[in-house]
Amino acid sequence: MTDAEPSTTVVVVTWRGAAHVTACLDALAAQSRPHRTLVVDNASDDGTAALLAAHPSKPEVLRLRRNTGYAGAMAAALAKVDTPLMAWLNDDAVPAPEWLATCEDTLAEAPLAAAVSARLTLADGTVQSTGVRLTADGHGADLPNADGEIFGFCGGAALLNAEALRSVGGIPASYFCYYEDTDTAWRLRLAGWDVVRAAADVTHRHGASTRPGSVRFHLWNERNRLLTLVRCAPSEMAVRQLVKFAALTLVLPLRGKPAAPNFRLSLRCRVLAAVVVRLPRTLVERRAIGRRAALGRGAVWEAWAGI
Incomplete structure (x- = not known):
């Protein structure tokens, strides 16, 4: 790989994301670090496919025949990733221009780390997550503060070493959605890898595709x-x-x-x-x-x- 080639494939999973996926793609097009963008369309039926085809950044699109959820779509994307790094990004997330550069640099500075968790902030300015902790009864819980170490990464916006991810068994596709990030971080920890946080900002709409509490x-x-x-x-x-x-x-x-x-x-x-x-x-x-x-x-x- 030459210096001009990107190190990261940013994977965006979308399902009926016509109302917000354009903002996500616009933000990716404005990133300061070159990358490959791969959008996995979970069989959307709301015009999302047309929006992806018309977007000026011309993202690669993997359209699935049925909705496999976030976990299933990420697992399908991993087979298509040919870069050393793989970023996970929700379709209702809008990363700041330095998001990817900060994540890549943070991972490069932590040779024992296989994953970096970004800082997700809601539209009202509330910090949703800077990483994930493991509770005493085995729940994965978002950490809004930036103090101390984190157990895992938040799958809404993270960067992973693709080879390390494959070596621990990839992504649990059968989960559909939720806990695929905590499970993956846990397996990385068991394999001896670290997970770190980065001051890489992402605005997150949160719950645009699924309704928390449903x-x-x-x-x-x-x-x-x-x-x-x-x-x-x-x-x-x-x-x-x-x-x-x-x-x-x-x-x-x-x-x-x-x-x-x-x-x-x-x-x-x-x-x-x-x-x-x-x-x-x-x-x-x-x-x-x-x-x-x-x-x-x-x-x-x-x-x-x-x-």
């Missing part, structure tokens, strides 16, 4: 958290959280009307059913992750859970 949001979020624990956490922690989730679900009818949407009995039963169906395959994946790991699951958990 039934589907909670279904994917809760299911994928439990699957990530089975794949990556120490066995006793994964079992404990599965049992806790099931036990709480069983007593819900005795507690009256749930206070939060994710405590609806029907939703939690669907989550448990989905986890049970996927459990045999997930256990196979757990063994593969363990074979690739350079660090023990317990060591990573003790270093990061609840910090």
Whole structure:
């Protein structure tokens, strides 16, 4: 690769993104660092395809035959990435002109790191995420402050070493969306890689394609958290959280009307059913992750859970 060739393929996943994808592409066209732009269109039916074809930056487009979610689209894109680095970017995100340059430089200055998390800010100026922490019960949670180290990256705007990503098993396409970033960061940590944050600014519309708080949001979020624990956490922690989730679900009818949407009995039963169906395959994946790991699951958990 010559100096003139880009180091990064920026992957933008879109689904019915006609209302906001143009702003994202305009911001990518204004980046100070050369790059390749690959848009994965999850079978949009709202005119997105025409907007992509007409955009003056002429992005490469991979149009999928069905909606595979953020995780499925990113997994499909990884097979098309031929640069050393792969950026993840939501279609409702607008990166500042120095976003990519800052991320690339930050990664170059951290030779043990395989991923960089950008700083996502909402339209009202509120910082949404500078990275992800791992809670004591195995949730991936956005860190709005820039103090200390981060466990993982926020998939809304991040830069990854493509070869490191492939070496830990790529992206969990079956997740559809949510927790694909936490799961990926966890596997990178197990393989001995670091994840760092960068002062690389991105304005994020947040929730333009999926509605946070909806039934589907909670279904994917809760299911994928439990699957990530089975794949990556120490066995006793994964079992404990599965049992806790099931036990709480069983007593819900005795507690009256749930206070939060994710405590609806029907939703939690669907989550448990989905986890049970996927459990045999997930256990196979757990063994593969363990074979690739350079660090023990317990060591990573003790270093990061609840910090």
